[in-house]
Amino acid sequence: MTETNPEVLLFxxxxxxxxxxxxxxxxxxxxxxxxxxxxxxxxxxxAELGWTSLLVPEALGGGSVSGxxxxxxxxxxxxxxxxxxxxxxxxVSTVLAGLVxxxxxxxxxxxxxxxxxxxxxxxxxxxxxxxxPMTPALTATPTDAGFRLDGVKDRVEAGAESDLLLVTATCDxxxxxxxxxxxxxxxxxxxxxxxxxxxxxxxxxFDGVTLDASAVVGSAEQTAALITRQSLIAQMLQCxxxxxxxxxxxxxxxxxGFDRHSFGRPIGSYQALKHKYADLKIYFExxxxxxxxxxxxxxxxxxxxxxxxSVAKSYVGEHAPGMLQDCIQLHGxxxxxxxxxxxxxxxxxxxxxxxxxxPEDHNLRVYALTAHQETA
Numbered sequence: 555m556t557e558t559n560p561e562v563l564l565f566x567x568x569x570x571x572x573x574x575x576x577x578x579x580x581x582x583x584x585x586x587x588x589x590x591x592x593x594x595x596x597x598x599x600x601a602e603l604g605w606t607s608l609l610v611p612e613a614l615g616g617g618s619v620s621g622x623x624x625x626x627x628x629x630x631x632x633x634x635x636x637x638x639x640x641x642x643x644x645x646v647s648t649v650l651a652g653l654v655x656x657x658x659x660x661x662x663x664x665x666x667x668x669x670x671x672x673x674x675x676x677x678x679x680x681x682x683x684x685x686x687p688m689t690p691a692l693t694a695t696p697t698d699a700g701f702r703l704d705g706v707k708d709r710v711e712a713g714a715e716s717d718l719l720l721v722t723a724t725c726d727x728x729x730x731x732x733x734x735x736x737x738x739x740x741x742x743x744x745x746x747x748x749x750x751x752x753x754x755x756x757x758x759x760f761d762g763v764t765l766d767a768s769a770v771v772g773s774a775e776q777t778a779a780l781i782t783r784q785s786l787i788a789q790m791l792q793c794x795x796x797x798x799x800x801x802x803x804x805x806x807x808x809x810x811g812f813d814r815h816s817f818g819r820p821i822g823s824y825q826a827l828k829h830k831y832a833d834l835k836i837y838f839e840x841x842x843x844x845x846x847x848x849x850x851x852x853x854x855x856x857x858x859x860x861x862x863x864s865v866a867k868s869y870v871g872e873h874a875p876g877m878l879q880d881c882i883q884l885h886g887x888x889x890x891x892x893x894x895x896x897x898x899x900x901x902x903x904x905x906x907x908x909x910x911x912x913p914e915d916h917n918l919r920v921y922a923l924t925a926h927q928e929t930a
Contacts (some may be wrong), residue, residue: 560811565604565619565626570633572603577639579895585640586751591715592640594673601670605630605643609650614657614664624787624853628794628845635798638902642712645675645792647673649720651787652676652731652780656772660733663718674718676784677707677734677758686779686912687722692724692760694730700767701725701732703740703760709909713756714745720771721760722781731771731780738763751898752906785865785910786852792906793845793866796874800838801900807881814886815859827884836881839871843868862924868916870905879905 576596585591600606608623608630610616618626627647646667650878653660653667666672679685692705695789703723710719719734719741736743740763746755772780808831811822821827844866851862858872878900907913 557619560627561794562620562626566629568632569603569605569630569846570636570663572635573637573639574601576635577635577637577641579898582638582752582898588625591712591752591754591772592642594715597641597673598670601668606646606650606668606670606872609647610654610664610668614654614670616654616664622853624790625849627787628790628849631791631794632798632801635795635902638751638799638898640674642675642715644795645711645716646673647791648676648784648788648812649674649718651773652720652784653718653733655780655783656776658836659768660771663733666717666765672717673712673715674720674733675710675712675716676783676788677713677719677721679707679709681706681708681757685915687785687911688729688778690722690724690729692721692723694725694732696726699764700769701765703732703734703763703765706757706759708746708755708757709770710756710758711923712754713758714743714754717917719758720784725774728774729777729781730774731777732765732769733771734760734765734769738765740764750901753902753905782860786859788847788910789863789867790848790852792910793841793848793863793870795908796870796903797838797842797845799903800841800877803878803881803896803899804834804838807831807884810885830884834877837877841866841870841873861920864911864916864919864923868912868913868920871916874903875900875907 580767607616608618608627620626631643650664650667653664657664663672667674680691688724692703692707703721705723708722716736719736721732721734723730723732734741740761742759742761744757746757748755807823811827811831812820814821822831848863848866852860878896882896882900885894885896888894911919
């Protein structure tokens with residue numbers, strides 16, 4: 555994303571330097587070998603750079619560089635994509651997106667997330683279910699003191715590393731959200747494997763978990779809007795991350811075409827490969843344009859934000875994996891080896907494609923939104 559604001563340029567430069575020094579691809583491999591998703595101290599230092607404060611208004615202890623926190627956060631996600639960085643940027647940002655719109659009783663949690671002392675994740679998926687955030691099977695039963703949660707969530711990013719979970723549940727026929735400490739009695743967490751080398755997920759069982767009334771996030775009337783906002787932030791961040799991945803992979807793939815020679819000529823000089831590079835560039839610009847439109851719509855809270863994000867999620871998810879596969883082919887035999895970094899990028903891209911709605915899910919969403927607009 556192109557920025558001209560000097561403060562944003564400095565923020566981007568600082569973020570990029572931090573990622574290149576503290577989260578290079580070699581570090582991703584080291585974390586994978588150690589079975590560790592991310593280093594907690596590293597995340598606290600990332601928080602000190604301002605990554606966690608961007609969606610939080612100043613009144614709650616946050617603030618952004620440009621005054622447009624969504625745009626600044628998308629910039630961080632894009633830069634993180636260039637090194638397929640570890641860390642809970644996506645889940646923490648998604649939870650904060652909900653909490654800052656309904657902060658009552660949760661100011662301390664917001665503060666701990668901004669400082670990086672705590673990690674939180676959105677527990678929205680359930681076993682054997684596709685993306686359907688407004689139809690949770692997990693139940694919240696009112697009690698004299700508050701609520702009791704019963705059910706299971708899975709595909710909870712950084713679930714085993716989180717201190718807090720923002721849990722969707724059905725309560726008296728309505729969808730509600732609750733902020734639940736992971737050390738609460740009745741909460742059990744089981745790690746799940748992921749195609750990504752460092753992003754980890756978890757299955758979380760809620761067995762008679764009792765909560766105070768203050769654990770609820772927002773009113774019943776607010777909840778649908780909160781879940782929509784959280785979904786848009788999560789999906790936008792995925793698209794921005796994949797744009798960063800594509801930008802970096804295309805850069806070194808084109809460079810490989812200049813460096814690798816065949817019959818005395820750079821392989822990139824052959825017409826068939828030139829056409830392939832041109833196709834990749836066209837699709838990349840489409841991904842970037844769709845993502846920029848989604849970021850702008852989410853930042854302005856436009857009525858068309860859901861449409862813009864679903865268009866971006868569909869387009870990026872549809873084209874990015876194939877683009878990565880083409881880059882692997884353009885590298886020849888070395889591209890399919892464990893030693894080459896291409897598969898790290900492909901793994902993250904495939905993961906982002908599948909979470910928070912597949913391209914097929916978002917195609918249907920675009921159709922539904924279009925039909926609604928036509929009948930309105």
